[in-house]
Amino acid sequence: MSEIHQATSSDPGNSLDRGRIPPAVFLLMAAVAVIGCNSLGLSPIAPEVAHTFGVSVPEAMAGTAAFGLGTSLSALLLARHIDRVGAWRMLRIAFGLLSASLAVTAAAPFVMVLIAAQFSAGAAAGVALPAIYSNAAEIAPKGRETKTVGLMLSGWTLSMVAGVSLSALLADWLHWRVVYLAIFILAAGAFLVLCLSAHRDGRSSESAPSPLAALSIPGVPPLLVACGAFMTAFYGVYAYLGDHLHEGLGLPLGANGMVTLVYGLGFGAATLLDGIEKRVPARLSLPYAFLAVFVVYLLLSAGNGSYGAVLALTFLWGLANHLGLNLLIVRLTALDPARRGTIMGMNSAVTYLATFAGTLGFGPLYALAGFTALTAAAAGLMILASLAAGAPFRSGALKIKLEH
Numbered sequence: 228m229s230e231i232h233q234a235t236s237s238d239p240g241n242s243l244d245r246g247r248i249p250p251a252v253f254l255l256m257a258a259v260a261v262i263g264c265n266s267l268g269l270s271p272i273a274p275e276v277a278h279t280f281g282v283s284v285p286e287a288m289a290g291t292a293a294f295g296l297g298t299s300l301s302a303l304l305l306a307r308h309i310d311r312v313g314a315w316r317m318l319r320i321a322f323g324l325l326s327a328s329l330a331v332t333a334a335a336p337f338v339m340v341l342i343a344a345q346f347s348a349g350a351a352a353g354v355a356l357p358a359i360y361s362n363a364a365e366i367a368p369k370g371r372e373t374k375t376v377g378l379m380l381s382g383w384t385l386s387m388v389a390g391v392s393l394s395a396l397l398a399d400w401l402h403w404r405v406v407y408l409a410i411f412i413l414a415a416g417a418f419l420v421l422c423l424s425a426h427r428d429g430r431s432s433e434s435a436p437s438p439l440a441a442l443s444i445p446g447v448p449p450l451l452v453a454c455g456a457f458m459t460a461f462y463g464v465y466a467y468l469g470d471h472l473h474e475g476l477g478l479p480l481g482a483n484g485m486v487t488l489v490y491g492l493g494f495g496a497a498t499l500l501d502g503i504e505k506r507v508p509a510r511l512s513l514p515y516a517f518l519a520v521f522v523v524y525l526l527l528s529a530g531n532g533s534y535g536a537v538l539a540l541t542f543l544w545g546l547a548n549h550l551g552l553n554l555l556i557v558r559l560t561a562l563d564p565a566r567r568g569t570i571m572g573m574n575s576a577v578t579y580l581a582t583f584a585g586t587l588g589f590g591p592l593y594a595l596a597g598f599t600a601l602t603a604a605a606a607g608l609m610i611l612a613s614l615a616a617g618a619p620f621r622s623g624a625l626k627i628k629l630e631h
Contacts (some may be wrong), residue, residue, distance in 0.1 A: 247522040249366045251486075253379050254424065255359050258318065259382025261417050262352050264390035264410045265329060266294060266582070269345075271395040271483035272403045279403065280338040284470045285590040287338065290345040291466060295582025297349025298356070298575060305350075306357040306572025307440070314358040314365070315421075316569060321355035322418040324348075329414050333407035349579065356578075357571035364560040364567055376560075377498045377553050387491025387545075395469075395484030441573040444563050449618035454555060455577045456612035457517060460524065460605035461548060463585030468537075471598040476534060489538050491543025497553070513558060513616040517552040521609035522549055528602035555616075 269276065271289045277287035309317050329347035335341035364381040390413075394406040441447050469483040474481075523544045530536035559574055560567050592600050 232481065242327070242435075247368065248354065248375055249368075249548060251366055252363060252375055254420065255363050255379045256382040256385070258355065258359055258404070258417055259379060259422070260385035260390065261322075261410065261413045262325070262355060263386025264394075264413065265325075265332075265345075265348055265407075266291070266298075266352065267386060267487070268390065268394050268410065270466050271487055272398040272406060273469060274473050275398045275403045276338075276341070282338050284467075284474075285594065288466055288586055288590065289333075290338075290342050291462075292583045292586040293342045293346040294352070295462070295579040295584075295586065297346040298353040299349075299577070299583060300358060300580030301350040302565025302572045302575035302579065303353075307569050307574060308483050309354070309358050309361060309568030310350055310566060314361045317426075318352050318358040318362070319418070319421045321351045321358065322414060322421055323351075325351035326414040326418050328378065329407055329411035330552060333404050333411055351574075353579065356575045357568060357586060360556055360560065360571040360574070361567045364556075364564070367610060368563045376556050377549075380452075380549065380553055380556070381495055381498055383549075384491045384495035387487050387494065393484060395487070396481055399479065399481055418585070421587035432500040438571075441566065441570045444566065444570065446562050447559070447570060447573070449615045450555065450559055451573060451577045453513070453517065453612040453615035454574055455581050457551060457555070458578045458607040459585040459588070460520070460608040460612070461585070462582045463589030464524070464527075464601050464605050466586045467589060467593045467598060470593075471531065472534070472537070475598060476532070478534060482534065486537060486541050490541045490545040493542035494549045495545075496542075496544045497549030511617070512562065513551065513554040515614040516547065516554055517548040517609050517613040517616055520544070520551055521606050521613065524602045524606035524609060528599050528606065531598050551612075 249289075269288065273284050273287045276290075277284045280287065319359050325348055326342050328351060331344035332341055332348065335344060359379065360376075363376055366375070368375065390410070394403075397406050397409070442451075468486065472478045472486065523540060527537070527540045527544070530540060556571075556574070559570050562570060589601050589604065592604060
């Protein structure tokens with residue numbers, strides 16, 4: 228049986244031996260928040276962006292699809308260098324590119340410029356996210372891996388509660404370009420903090436592994452299938468939820484911001500339940516979390532005609548998604564600590580290929596059959612995710628003993 232072991236940190240000021248969460252986790256959490264503000268920010272303001280450029284909402288949402296494609300390709304081709312170059316160094320480089328891309332997005336004169344800038348932002352995120360996840364796994368105190376990863380993932384909550392939820396209001400009150408200007412300022416600030424931080428990486432003489440090397444690690448392929456189904460379902464529904472509320476239910480853009488806020492609150496509230504897996508066998512905790520998301524999509528399929536029902540279900544959606552994402556990352560980073568960067572690079576590649584596939588693939592379905600069809604399709608994908616998540620345990624390839 229393999230256990231999740233803490234990697235030894237070279238930072239002399241760390242307190243991992245005492246089991247205290249390192250302060251660096253909060254820097255990683257902030258970095259995730261900045262990326263989240265951009266990756267989730269277009270959906271609630273898509274109607275205004277489309278109006279500015281004189282295009283349809285699905286055409287405007289091509290910006291999110293381009294971000295996902297750029298992230299996927301970058302994670303596949305570049306994230307493999309994280310283990311050799313160093314996760315902190317790669318994170319600094321990525322945030323420099325992200326800042327420049329956001330500046331171009333804010334000033335884009337045509338929709339194609341916005342799409343190209345978001346592709347570039349995705350290329351930065353494709354390196355930044357696996358570097359962040361690798362750093363979080365490395366500095367996690369022994370026995371507190373789930374808690375550490377949960378805190379880092381709270382950056383997505385920050386982005387939704389304090390970032391994305393305000394973007395619709397800013398677009399209503401001022402202009403959608405102000406949204407991207409604000410995200411640019413946050414990214415530039417994070418870049419400066421990362422450059423000034425004391426974290427340094429040692430260089431490795433080993434050559435970078437093949438982009439697909441992670442697929443040879445037992446347990447990785449089925450978990451990546453689960454990740455792909457999970458994320459395609461999320462982005463396919465999330466991409467068009469804002470337009471459904473605005474056009475389908477006749478609500479103002481501010482209502483989109485409220486939904487994102489409630490989702491973020493649910494996502495954040497799940498940190499209080501990070502110990503729930505103690506009471507569930509390891510082989511069942513991730514499949515059960517994905518089944519919980521399946522139930523939410525079924526309920527959302529039936530209740531999306533009521534704004535109050537959407538708000539309540541969105542809270543549960545955030546709660547269940549956090550549990551699923553947390554457990555998925557803990558499982559993946561435990562498989563081979565020496566190749567975390569490679570594994571998390573493949574995870575990010577699959578995640579944002581799913582962003583691309585979900586945003587573009589669900590668009591025609593939304594146009595033809597409406598929002599209910601999207602949630603039904605997402606529910607079907609979650610069945611696949613649950614089955615794939617349990618496959619490594621059924622085959623005996625993955626036996627993880629979680630320490631708390």
